[in-house]
Amino acid sequence: MKEQRASSRDIKKNNRIRTLRCILRCDRISQPELASILQNSWPTVLQNVRELIEMGLVQEVGEFASTGGRKARAFAPVREAKMAVGIEITQNHIGMVLADLSGQLAGYERRKTEFSTDEEYSRQLGEMVAEFTARFGINSEKLLGCGIALPGILDMSGETLVVSQVLGTENLPTAFFSRHIPFPCLFVNDASAAGLAEVWGEDAPGNVVYLSLSNSVGGAILNSGELYEGDHLRAAEFGHMTLVMDGKTCYCGKRGCLDAYCSAKVLTEHTDGNLEQFFELLRNNDPAATAVWEEYLRYLTTAVNNLRMAFDCPIIAGGYVGGYLEEYGDKIRQLLSGRNTFEPNAEYFRFCRYKREASAMGAALMQIERFIQEL
Ligand SMILES: [Zn+2]
Known part of the structure; x- marks a missing residue:
């Protein structure tokens, strides 16, 4: 009985959270739209909306015009x-x-x-x-x-x-x-x-591997939106996966780590630490930058293919370099499909939602x- 009460309270709470998330995703939303998206009866939705209004998180913003009958009430988030x-x-x-x-x-x-x-x-x-x-x-x-x-x-x-x-x-x-x-x-x-941040705000976040390509390379493994951190909290230290046997020396002291091939520093060592400048050179077809970029992409796509084989879920590239990758998407997906044993395309590869910070x-x-x- 106690358990039952707890679970009905959980359902109520979840419904309220879903209602808030749904309103937060819109600039304004009408009463019927909200009930239809949430698949809840209108009285339940209204009760939740009332509570959210009392908390100051949602506001009523007039009415939507209607072709007949009563006008639909409209709600908006109070984002700030x-x-x-x-x-x-x-x-x-x-x-x-x-x-x-x-x-x-x-x-x-x-x-x-x-x-x-x-x-x-x-x-x-x-x-x-x-x-x-x-x-x-x-x-x-x-x-x-x-x-x-x-x-x-x-x-x-x-x-x-x-x-x-x-x-x-x-x-x-x-x-x-x-x-x-x-x-x-x-x-x-x-x-x-x-x-x-990549899965934040989703009602049912899926599995995702995030590869962070900043001045060091790292990442995150998200299992149904929850971090998988490993037995020693070192999971997703992708930067220190051995990509090239006895290859270049990594800042960790070992040789051949992914970091030594795919950190943002690999690109910016040619532009005095300035990543924007590197991509400007690349857009202007600078031969040296193009050669560095092509080599970078070969290593990056090898690593991404390895992650796809290990985790079988979407791989998101982020970090400083990730913010620039979208305009090279076709080329990257082409390189990725060339390496993939099972898939003819590389739609699993995604670009990060937050390009900066x-x-x-x-x-x-x-x-x-x-x-x-x-x-
Ligand atoms: Zn290393």
Whole structure:
């Protein structure tokens, strides 16, 4: 009996979450459309909508014109009712985004700040959050908190950054990052955050492998939308899969890792660290850039094909390079189909939803998701 009560409460809660997600996906939606998409009776939908209006998350915005009978009421999301800040820590930068309730980017900033374990860095981060939230007029009532994406392996509790080769640190308490931030903070691996952003907001997220192609290569494995992290929380460290036996030396010290062939640095070492400039050269048919790009794609498509064979699910390419891949989609899919044993095309290969600041966005969305799940 107790269990039954719990499950009817779960159903009610799920219905409310589905109703909110559905409204968040639209600029405005009519009463019959909403009932039809949710496949619920109108009284149930109306009850949920009323509660969401009381919470200030949804508003009634007049009526849709109708060809006959009564006019249909219309609803819209109050996207800015709750916001979250997402922060991405890298070796030389701090990236910051503001995400609204529907997962849209509402603000952005990136500052060159070299990482250090000195107290001064932690203080600077706190100041940056204070300035950023003040600039957008976000008070503590609106702000759900911060999600902080870190380039390294975190422990299960999220309290320790166990190791980050990129930041050159080990066993750093994550409180170091949140010490001067007066809002709730959560911590997540950068590539996991970016991967989660790809399926965020879906009612029934599927299986996805996310390959992050930034200054280091990483990724995330999502099983029905849930992160698979492995026995040692090192799953999806795709950057250190051996791609070439005894090949180029990776920053980890081993040879032949995927990172040494597919990180953004492979492209930007020709343009002084500037990725946009590399793609400009490529668009202008610069022969050196073209040669580098063709080699890059051969390694990238080999890795993607391996991931497809291992996981048999959509593979999404993201990270800094992922944001530029769409215009080379035909070429990439052609190379991928050439390698695939089972499929004549490579429709499984997708481009990332968030072209920039995906990790910061994913971290912010985790705070938003936490709020939605507690509704
Ligand atoms: Zn490596």
